[in-house]
Amino acid sequence: MFVRIGNTPRDYAWGSTTAIAGLLGTRPSGGPEAELWLGAHPGSPSRILDPAEAGGARDLASWPVTAGKLPYLLKVLAADGPLSLQAHPSPEQARAGFERENAAGLAADAPERNYKDPFHKPELIYALSDPFDALCGFRDPALSRAAIAELGDAPAIAAFAASLDGEPGAVLRRATEWLLGGSAEVRELVSAVVEAAEGSDGEAAGTVRMLSAAFPGDPGIVLALLLNRVSLSPGEVLYLPAGNIHAYLHGLGIELMAASDNVLRGGLTPKRIDVPELVSVLDFSPIAATPLPPERPAPGVEEFRPDVPDFTLDHIEVGGDVPSAEIALTGTAIALCTAGELELSGAAGSLRLTRGEAVVVAGEDRIAVGGGAGTLFLAMPNR
Structure with missing residues (x-):
């Protein structure tokens, strides 16, 4: 089944006033628009545009198909200035830290809490701007x-x-x-x-x-x-695993991450920094920050698959010499059209997506993308 969704961009101060609207063809709010969240995360769950399609549910956090069941969060991110230096824990570190802080009696919203949940938070960014600038790893x-x-x-x-x-x-x-x-x-x-x-x-x-x-x-x-200073060209992807210290500096991209709130900050922020805890999760091994190479399972399809089960990102271009593409799904997926007009079809029917529109795809093993020319980003669990 296909269920149309939407959301309002988060107005963090570092956001661009024009980039998200320019990409999706929407009206700018007049203020900063930093992140458009597409997912079931309770911090900003996507709205269900026609609740009748989802049994009356009004957002993905209250729809039984997605509530607590999407391991990822898809975002459009537009940074007009630098974000904080930060790192994220491994699954084992997150679970131990969450249990430790619960045992200490820390409230869920306590300012000294480091672990909001027992999950890790790896992430990747697909660059849309030229360039997309970041700091990544020692x-x-x-x-x-x-x-x-x-x-x-x-x-x-x-x-x-x-x-x-x-x-x-x-x-x-x-x-x-x-x-x-x-x-x-x-x-x-x-x-x-x-x-x-x-x-x-x-x-x-x-x-x-x-x-x-x-x-x-x-x-x-x-x-x-x-740290490594990285300038990504459009279409390049940077993967940020557990322990990697990083900061986005400037640019527009598609971000995909595990659905967690666990962030340990390391500077460039007025927020609290727990230095011992940050140091305990950081990976101090020097790296060369290189883009994550895509797999190409079919013409018009690039698949970015990191070494975690939470998510994989497909970038799909159809039209011209590639009139359509067929995608195998590994679970409930979220699709966002960023250019042109496309048709998605599966066993339960079909629908058309135009630039700026997004949809949840549930209960489908495969979908076909075609019926026009355009660009689609598709997030789903990893195989």
Whole structure:
């Protein structure tokens, strides 16, 4: 069956005022539009546009077919400025942390609570803008040391660059704990780095200027220099597993994640940072942040399948030489049309989707996408 859904974009301050409306062909609200949520998450469940199609249910959080049963949340994300540095726990860490905080008697909405639920929160982002900029994972400290040294030879900068010598994991852990410790020496370093960046060129200086403008004095400005700076081209996907420290900086994309609220912040935010808990979940192994390659099971279909059971994302283009595509479903799916006009058909019937429209697909083993020319994003559980 097909059930049409919609939602109102979340108005987080970092959101773009035009990007989501421009993509979906909707009227801008006049304020920031950061994330359009498509799913059953209680924080902003999608509305069912015709409740009669779902037995009278008005949103996906109250419809028995989807309530508590969608392991993923699909979003359109539009960042006009940087988000907080953050990381997410593994399933084991989330379960243990949730049980520990429950045993301690912390209320569900307690400000000191780290774990809102017992689930992990891996995520991926499909870039639509050119570019989509992000920070993703720790890089080799030698690369960071060289980039920081290029900012100048102020004593605080030189001392910090020199401290990045040694076994990479231990160096990165020590530097992260120190930067987030809030000492006077850290504040001096942040000030020196920001001042040096004003008179410098290069990627590191540009990152510092961007972050300092949004979060003046924040130690995350320097912590960001220990991470990979990534610029995705349209169609590239970045996967962010458990323990990966990251921040989206600017751009428009399709985000898909596990349906969890577990976020441990690490800077670039006025919100609480629990440094010991953050450090306990972080993966300090240096990585090269490379796009997740797609599988191509059929013409016109790209499938992005990470190593978690919660979600997979299909990007489907039909029209011209590819008049239609058939997709095997692994459970209840959500489809969003971002361009053109398409027809979805299955055993229970069919419907047409135009740019900006979304639908839940339930109880179908396969669907066909065709009947026009356009672009469809399809989220579903992983095989």
